[in-house]
Amino acid sequence: MAAPIDLERLYDRHAQALFSFLLDLTRNEADTRDLLQELFVKLARRPALLAGLRDERAFLLRLAHNLAIDLFRRRQAREKHHGQLADESAPLFAPAAQPDEGAFQAALETALAELPPDQRAVVHLRLWEDLTFERIAEVLNLPLNTAASRYRYGLDKLRQRLRPLYDEIN
Amino acid sequence: MKPDDLESQLKRQRLRPLPPEWRGPILEAARRAGESPAAPAANPRAPLWRRLLSAFSPEAALVLWPSPGAWAVLAAVWVALLGLHLAIREPGEPQTAAAAPPSPLFLAARARQQRLLAEFRRPRGEVAPPDAPSLVPPRPHSQAAREIRLT
Numbered sequence: 001m002a003a004p005i006d007l008e009r010l011y012d013r014h015a016q017a018l019f020s021f022l023l024d025l026t027r028n029e030a031d032t033r034d035l036l037q038e039l040f041v042k043l044a045r046r047p048a049l050l051a052g053l054r055d056e057r058a059f060l061l062r063l064a065h066n067l068a069i070d071l072f073r074r075r076q077a078r079e080k081h082h083g084q085l086a087d088e089s090a091p092l093f094a095p096a097a098q099p100d101e102g103a104f105q106a107a108l109e110t111a112l113a114e115l116p117p118d119q120r121a122v123v124h125l126r127l128w129e130d131l132t133f134e135r136i137a138e139v140l141n142l143p144l145n146t147a148a149s150r151y152r153y154g155l156d157k158l159r160q161r162l163r164p165l166y167d168e169i170n
Numbered sequence: 171m172k173p174d175d176l177e178s179q180l181k182r183q184r185l186r187p188l189p190p191e192w193r194g195p196i197l198e199a200a201r202r203a204g205e206s207p208a209a210p211a212a213n214p215r216a217p218l219w220r221r222l223l224s225a226f227s228p229e230a231a232l233v234l235w236p237s238p239g240a241w242a243v244l245a246a247v248w249v250a251l252l253g254l255h256l257a258i259r260e261p262g263e264p265q266t267a268a269a270a271p272p273s274p275l276f277l278a279a280r281a282r283q284q285r286l287l288a289e290f291r292r293p294r295g296e297v298a299p300p301d302a303p304s305l306v307p308p309r310p311h312s313q314a315a316r317e318i319r320l321t
Binding site for chain 2: 037094162
């Protein structure tokens with residue numbers, strides 16, 4: 001029998017990263033909460049999942065990604081809108097202090113929402129989790145080159161979308 | 171705009187903080203789930219079949235467990251149908267009806283087919299053996315085919 005896991009420690013250490021990642025994927029606060037809870041319930045039910053891990057964060061991000069994909073698939077079967085974001089688009093970033101920064105954030109959120117979910121996941125993990133492409137490939141179960149190319153395509157799209165505003169405020 | 175400029179600008183964006191009020195309910199739900207019968211490791215009193223199934227496939231156990239009553243009813247219905255089937259069957263009734271012997275028309279058609287096949291396989295130049303006498307009198311092909319279909 002696997003040893004009981006320290007859920008509080010796991011939550012305090014990783015929940016913020018999981019929250020941001022899930023929110024970026026779903027853009028829906030209720031879905032994010034449900035998925036986060038589902039993830040911790042899964043861990044509580046199967047503590048053996050965490051045995052012998054060399055990178056807890058990468059494993060949890062992978063679990064979160066799989067749960068989000070499952071949710072998209074359930075939605076696809078039910079509502080035929082795989083990959084599309086919910087009508088409500090929850091804010092991804094903390095409120096900005098400067099108006100320019102706020103405008104940039106809003107544009108960035110819109111641009112991110114327009115990325116395909118596969119590219120969005122890679123971009124998020126690279127930019128805000130600071131993962132290497134090797135780690136991203138592990139988390140998303142992708143070949144290394146695919147992870148790198150998805151990041152490049154995603155960043156190109158963000159650049160095209162954000163260029164005018166970025167040039168204006170800099 | 172240099173690529174690195176945008177990347178560093180994007181990295182500087184502060185992500186929204188996790189709502190602190192989520193912590194309690196999520197951890198409570200996880201704790202409850204860990205103690206529920208759905209967790210065989212945490213519940214050694216789970217039925218033997220479930221522990222065996224969990225050892226083989228935890229996902230299958232999680233699927234089956236939430237409604238054991240429904241599965242029991244399904245099994246009972248299946249047993250009832252099996253019993254009914256056995257009860258209404260005649261004691262000496264054979265499992266399958268004996269196959270009827272093939273009709274002469276069918277045999278003739280098959281023999282013709284085999285001859286044709288042998289003819290196709292024969293090397294060029296070789297003389298075909300004479301046809302065996304037919305079991306049925308000659309008739310138009312359409313009529314023969316209709317009779318074969320009817321038998």
